[in-house]
Every structure is written in structure tokens, then in C-alpha cells.
Amino acid sequence: MxxxxxxxxxxxxxxxxxxxxxxxxxxxxxxxxxxxxxxxxxxxxxxxxxxxxxxxxxxxxxxxxxxxxxxxxxxxxxxxxxxxxxxxxxxxxxxxxxxxxxxxVEGSYTALVPKDAAAARLTANCFANFTSALASVELNLLRPVIPRFHDLAMRYEQFERAVLTATQQRLLTATHVIAELRQRHHLVEFYNEVGRRPDLFLQRVMHHDCKLSNILLDVNTHKAICPVDLDTVMPGLYFSDLGDMIRSMACSVDENSTDWEAIAIRPDFYDAIVEGYSSGMGDQLTSEELKHLHKAGLLMVYMQSLRFITDHLNNDVYYQISYPEQNLNRALNQLLLLEKLEEYVPVTVD
The missing domain is CATH 3.30.200.20 (Phosphorylase Kinase; domain 1)
Known part of the structure; x- marks a missing residue:
């Protein structure tokens, strides 16, 4: 049919x-x-x-x-x-x-995950070039297909509401994750500060779903042709694309892994992503954005842990699961990744 x-x-x-x-x-x-x-x-x-x-x-x-x-x-x-x-x-x-x-597009192909740091750099550079090429677009002409998609303050509010309404059983399973996420509320405060300084942290055309599988590659040169899957293209802040690439490509395992000991930051991938994105953006990043560039990964990993634990507390209504505690485990996975990222990029770096 x-x-x-x-x-x-x-x-x-x-x-x-x-x-x-x-x-x-x-x-x-x-x-x-x-x-x-x-x-x-x-x-x-x-x-x-x-x-x-x-x-x-x-x-x-x-x-x-x-x-x-x-x-x-x-x-x-x-x-x-x-x-x-x-x-x-x-x-x-x-x-x-x-x-x-x-x-x-003839002569193109896609790859699922970067096999090395060079592929991670190519991915970051391609998405940065995309945003850079769209610098002249009037943002008010773009329609918000998913309003407040990467609004960290809203995601935190959703998390706290879920804590208030969750069943006792769900709360008991999530106690550790809830406490650790609350301890990092300073990231929400930083996000709110960014929102109060639009002259220093600029809204741009962001892709909002940056990963290697969303780039067309040339079958002969293996260079990037263009990003695809543009459904979430909307105005956004620098950390949306850069941070999500750090979250998805710099980690040693994916977000569904429960091999807690294996969760780690791959330094060569992290550095390649940041360098590839920075070079693709050229002089478009403000001095304040450059100063806080390493906050990008922290913000997006934190946000994703919030979203996973919120869904667990809400009885798994958003993300598809294959076993009962998968969203809880995803939240813990991202929390552990956040801890590793904090060790690699200390909060005080900015």
C-alpha cells in the first residue's frame, strides 16, 4: 500500500x-x-x-x-x-x-558516522559554510517550524514540571540524574544571559540537525557537496549546530549505549569539530561568541539529558523506546558525557 x-x-x-x-x-x-x-x-x-x-x-x-x-x-x-x-x-x-x-544529485552518497577526525572536521566545516552563506537572509522571513526547539530555559522548565507530576516510581529511578542536572542550573543562567545580549550573541540561519548523514558527499572526491534534510532550518544561536556536533561526534559511544565506562570525549574529534566550524564561520563569529565557544557542547549535552529525563518522567511520550528504562539510561548517558566534557573543557575556561 x-x-x-x-x-x-x-x-x-x-x-x-x-x-x-x-x-x-x-x-x-x-x-x-x-x-x-x-x-x-x-x-x-x-x-x-x-x-x-x-x-x-x-x-x-x-x-x-x-x-x-x-x-x-x-x-x-x-x-x-x-x-x-x-x-x-x-x-x-x-x-x-x-x-x-x-x-x-548524481554522483553523491551519504555516510552515517565519521570514521575519523578528518570526517568530523569536514562535517563541521560544511555546516558552518552553510550558515555563513546564508548571512544575508532576513531571519524574519524564515518560519519557525519547531518553535523554541533549542530553548534551554524552556527545556529546564519542562524538566521541573515533569518532576512535579511524575509517579513516585519514576522519581525514585531518576533521583541521581535529577540532582545532578539541578546542580548545573548555571548553564541555564548562562543561556538566559545570552538571550539578554543579542548584539553579542547573534541569531543566524542554523541547520539544527547537524550530523554527517545529513551531508551529501562526492563519490569521487569524497568532499562535501551540501547539507540536506533542511526541515529544521530556522533562526538560532551558535551553540545549536556546533554543540550538537560535539554531542554526537566527539563522544566515544552513541546516546543509547549503557556501557558507562566506555563513555569518553575523543580529543581529536572534539578539536577537529571546533576548528572546522570556526574556520567555516570565518570572521562572522563575534568576539563574545569566540570567548564562549566551548560552552556549545556543554549546553547541548545538558539540554539533551534534560529532554531524555523529562520524557522518562512523563512516561515516555516523545522518544521511542525499546525497553522500559531506555530514556532514563539515555539521560544518564548524556549526564556522564557532560561530566567528561566538563573535565576536558573546564567550565572556568571562559
Whole structure:
């Protein structure tokens, strides 16, 4: 049934009979590659997850705005959206599902995780180049697809509300994590201070989902072509992209690991990420942002631990789990990572 719907959608975006191939790796949307028998045209076809994105037209609006801003610029190329037969940049099927198609970039591939520090640097540099290339975009024209997505103060408030409403059983399992997160409230205070200084900590066009798997790589040179999965492109602060790359790439294990002893910061990866991002941003970072650059990882790891423990206390309503205490373990994983990061980058460094 699913492939039939994809075929019906594909007919709206290309000429001839489409051959549908499921593209794996994405966790949010249903994604396919549609190849047409006329002119050899190929598109990436997606059915947008409307549970997470309530206004998918905003995704299209932002994508088109970004595409027009970088089109023709040297160093970064974003594949264009393919209009449907009715001229719109999307198509809604009889089940009220929202479909879009983007040009398939020939000679490209994606990789899941960086195999070495050089790959981590490439990732950070690519996302920094992306933000840098969009410096002229008027931020008020971008629509907030997920309002307050990386608002640390809001995430902390959600955490404290969850503590008040959680069952006694959930609270007892989370006592240690709750106490340790409360002890680090100074990170929330720093975030609030950043918000009071918009002239020193600038809002920019941020990707908000920075990882190697969201970059197209050239099959011959293995260099970055461009970022993809631009659904969370919104105005944001420097730590959103830099910090999340530190969180996801500088750690020795992923966020689902329960091998507590194995959790560590990989210094070569950390340094490569910071250097790659800084060089990609060039002189766009303010002196105050440069001074507090190492806060980025601390803020994002702390925020993710807050989000995981909040979901555990709320009976696992947001993140998918495969066993009952997975969100608790994810929160502890991130807390341990935060401790390792604090050792590697002392809070007093700034």
C-alpha cells in the first residue's frame, strides 16, 4: 500500500512511469528515490511526517528561501525542489498526506558516522559554510517550524514540571540524574544571559540537525557537496549546530549505549569539530561568541539529558523506546558525557 501511494505521488513530479526505491536512514519522513523512464530523470520523493511538522508548507517555504539565497554561490549547491504538475511545490494525496520532490544529485552518497577526525572536521566545516552563506537572509522571513526547539530555559522548565507530576516510581529511578542536572542550573543562567545580549550573541540561519548523514558527499572526491534534510532550518544561536556536533561526534559511544565506562570525549574529534566550524564561520563569529565557544557542547549535552529525563518522567511520550528504562539510561548517558566534557573543557575556561 505504501509503495502504491509513493508511485501515485511520483506521477505528480515527473514524466513517464516511475520506479520506486525506498531510501533508508531517515527516522522522520518516508523517503523514496523515483526514477522515470523518460529522460532518465530522478528525484528524492518524501511523504512529510505531519505529526512532527504540523505546517509542512512552512518547510517548503524555508527550503525555497534557502535555495534562492545560495543558488549560484560558489562553494555550496542545494538541489532544487521539483514542482508538481499543478505548479505547486508540493502535492497532497487523497489521504491528506503531504508530498514533496527534490532533485536527486548524481554522483553523491551519504555516510552515517565519521570514521575519523578528518570526517568530523569536514562535517563541521560544511555546516558552518552553510550558515555563513546564508548571512544575508532576513531571519524574519524564515518560519519557525519547531518553535523554541533549542530553548534551554524552556527545556529546564519542562524538566521541573515533569518532576512535579511524575509517579513516585519514576522519581525514585531518576533521583541521581535529577540532582545532578539541578546542580548545573548555571548553564541555564548562562543561556538566559545570552538571550539578554543579542548584539553579542547573534541569531543566524542554523541547520539544527547537524550530523554527517545529513551531508551529501562526492563519490569521487569524497568532499562535501551540501547539507540536506533542511526541515529544521530556522533562526538560532551558535551553540545549536556546533554543540550538537560535539554531542554526537566527539563522544566515544552513541546516546543509547549503557556501557558507562566506555563513555569518553575523543580529543581529536572534539578539536577537529571546533576548528572546522570556526574556520567555516570565518570572521562572522563575534568576539563574545569566540570567548564562549566551548560552552556549545556543554549546553547541548545538558539540554539533551534534560529532554531524555523529562520524557522518562512523563512516561515516555516523545522518544521511542525499546525497553522500559531506555530514556532514563539515555539521560544518564548524556549526564556522564557532560561530566567528561566538563573535565576536558573546564567550565572556568571562559
Amino acid at each position: 505504501e509503495n502504491m501511494q509513493a508511485k501515485e505521488a511520483a506521477l505528480q513530479f515527473g514524466k513517464g512511469k516511475p520506479v520506486i526505491q525506498v531510501l533508508k536512514g531517515g527516522l522522520i519522513h518516508h523517503t523514496y528515490k523515483a526514477s522515470y523512464d523518460e529522460q532518465g530523470e530522478q528525484v528524492v520523493l518524501q511523504c512529510i511526517n505531519q505529526t512532527m511538522f504540523h505546517h509542512p508548507e512552512d518547510i517548503i517555504h524555508n527550503y525555497q528561501l534557502v535555495y534562492e539565497a545560495v543558488h549560484g554561490k560558489e562553494g555550496i549547491t542545494i538541489p532544487p525542489i521539483i514542482p508538481a504538475k499543478d505548479g505547486k511545490l508540493y502535492w497532497i494525496d487523497k489521504y491528506n498526506q503531504f508530498w514533496r520532490a527534490i532533485h536527486f
